[in-house]
Amino acid sequence: MNENETKDTFDKQAMLTNMADNVILPAYTSFKTSLDSLVTVYNTFKSTGSLTDFQLVKQKYSVAYLNYQRCDLFEMGPAEATIIRANFNVFPTDTAQIKSNISSGSYDLGVLSNIDAKGFPAIEFLLYGNNSTETDIIKSFTISPNRKQYVSNLLAEMVTKTNYVVSTWNASYRNTFVTSLGTDVGSSIGFLVNQINFELDYLKNAKIGIPLGKKSLGVPVPEACEAYYTSKSISYAKETLLLIENTYLGRSSSGSNGKGFDDYLAHLDIKYNGGSLNDAINAQFAIAKTKLNAIPNPLSTQVTSNGSTVDAAYAELVKLLVLLKTDMPSNLGVIITYQDGDGD
């Protein structure tokens, strides 16, 4: 008898349970709480128009956006059904479309043409503006009921969708999630691996690459940065990398580390370049974090003044992507696709 036969098989259900209960649900719950409190303070600001209340709105807005960053990866089940990512965080936001919506006062947030005139980036533009003083911004709200209403409508859409996601997870999807134990297209592990890669690709391309000019012949596009008006692009990029790492490790945002893909790969004793694949992935996470940490906020000025530092971080994200998109799925029997089809 070799040692393979005496060893227990990997408990995939335990991993998924950890993911659901310690990683995903707490992230959604914090986000929902912070979004609700943003709505509350915004409603107060709407009636008072005071500087204190406005500053409170901005503070709560930042907390809510940060908490959103911490669940952006989990676009599966109810979040996939409501298309959270494309409704909450399309950047750069279309300021002309926002202004035209506000001035006309009649718009349908559900249509595709408004996809980049809503969500967190649109609210950010309205709360922080472009080189305007707080007094000017507050005034723009107090004189325009349409503007006040616009932000209310944007928040309301996010609240509805978030409530749907959280309540569906609690009511039924958690159970579906932890009992789907395959690795095929549509299984929970299939979803997680694919979303880890989607998120990393999104970090590499949308959050870093495009501003850096990767799609514009090396000419930087500062205004394409996430959180352009609050200059938090790098903070959020780091947050996203941490989210990807946490999901890989099965670690909660508070830091308690349960069963994750690291344990799965280690259990199967997957090799890479003479060492273990898990070690290689962890090392690459560490390098990518270091390189990302070397970039100060805001990214919008760094892409022009400090391009090589940003490029160095980008290169490490590419290496991480290869490990997570090619080596991990190939060794776990997961197909990188959202498209089902027959194999050979």
Added chain:
Amino acid sequence: MVTSKLNNFLFKQVNIAPLVVFRIAFGLLMFASITRFIIKGWVYKMYILPKMYFPFYGFEWVKPLSGMGMYIVFALLLISCLGIIFGLLYRYSAILFFVLFTYVELIDKTNYLNHYYFISLVSFLIIFIPANKNFSIDNKLFKRPEVTTVPYIFLFLLQLQMFAVYFFAGIAKLNYNWLFEALPLKIWLPAFSHYPVIGRFMEASWIAFLFSWFGCVYDLLIGFFLFNKRTVTIAYVFVIIFHVATATFFNIGMFPYIMMTITIVFFKEEFHIKLINFLKRITKYKYLATQAVPIPHKSFAYFFLCFFVIQFVLPFRYLLYDGKLFWTEQGYRFSWRVMLMEKAGTAFFYVKDATTNREVEVDNKEHLTYMQEKMMATQPDMMVDYAKYLKNYYLNKGFTSPKVRAQSFVTLNGSGSREFINDTIDLSAQNNSFLKNKSWIKNF
């Protein structure tokens, strides 16, 4: 002497019933498969949604029809299946099915499956087989006499085709990784550790070896045991075991069910006669008179000799290329290499503008479906196709003589990802060709 023996073997009269059963079974299976394909939304995802297609070498002129066109093709395929099942305008139906099915498969090599190649070949064969000469609407419609016996060659063609699939799949398994490393099954099986009863063995290496060797021996020998009338029954038990196992573990759609069903073409003719007589009874099928099918001209046999010789030679064309077959995939398709390796990759494409001498990085998702991207990332000839498409795309965007290069990282059977191709050459300037080596693929 040998010729007369062979003549005797190929042209002896046998009962037509197995051909009729085959006709009905194949038609029903194809009807079900194509219905499933449509219901799953694959017509749209594979033949309408993509912005570009990956043609087969020599068939670059094959293009999808726009809009409703592809749905009409699939509707006609369903109609041709009905024609085959009922033996209604049978030969036209068979031709229509073969032409349309093969047309669809030739549009995009992303979707290439050995199973589809097999269906194309079988549907070509049935065009020439008089499977509608008994228990068919054609006989009723044209008041033809019912044929009861046919020369064995017609049945032999179908049996030989089935034999070929198994035998060459077996030959393909005769490689070091499959036999002595139990790869790729050692990678795939642990994913099923949650299965009841058998799950707890799935991470053990002995089970991967057991599956590998069983699969190899099965593929190599099953055809011989099916041909032998004394062993056909027990062989069929193994056919069921094998295909139920593959259906349980692998995402291979209808294929196991197709194989399990049409393998009955090897059954003794009494089985088929009983089945057809039963069907005739319940459908109250009446016929006028009987006759035999005349022996086809010798050239018929020679024609199919060529058909099979080509088919049997194709799997070995890889020997003409440099490099490791599984890595380069030069000469991989049309060779019955089924579920033989675990390969995955990530490819980054860059397009350089000659005026500014600067590069853009391409977001593959903007141009390819997930399936296309996944397939392209590990298959060099698809990279060339994609590079040519990108060259055109960026020309239209105003680039001056764009050059397309790619960085690609591929892992084969858990080898760990490594550089796949030379990342400095202009892929859009390369050409796919028959039998010409792609020197820009790196060594494994």
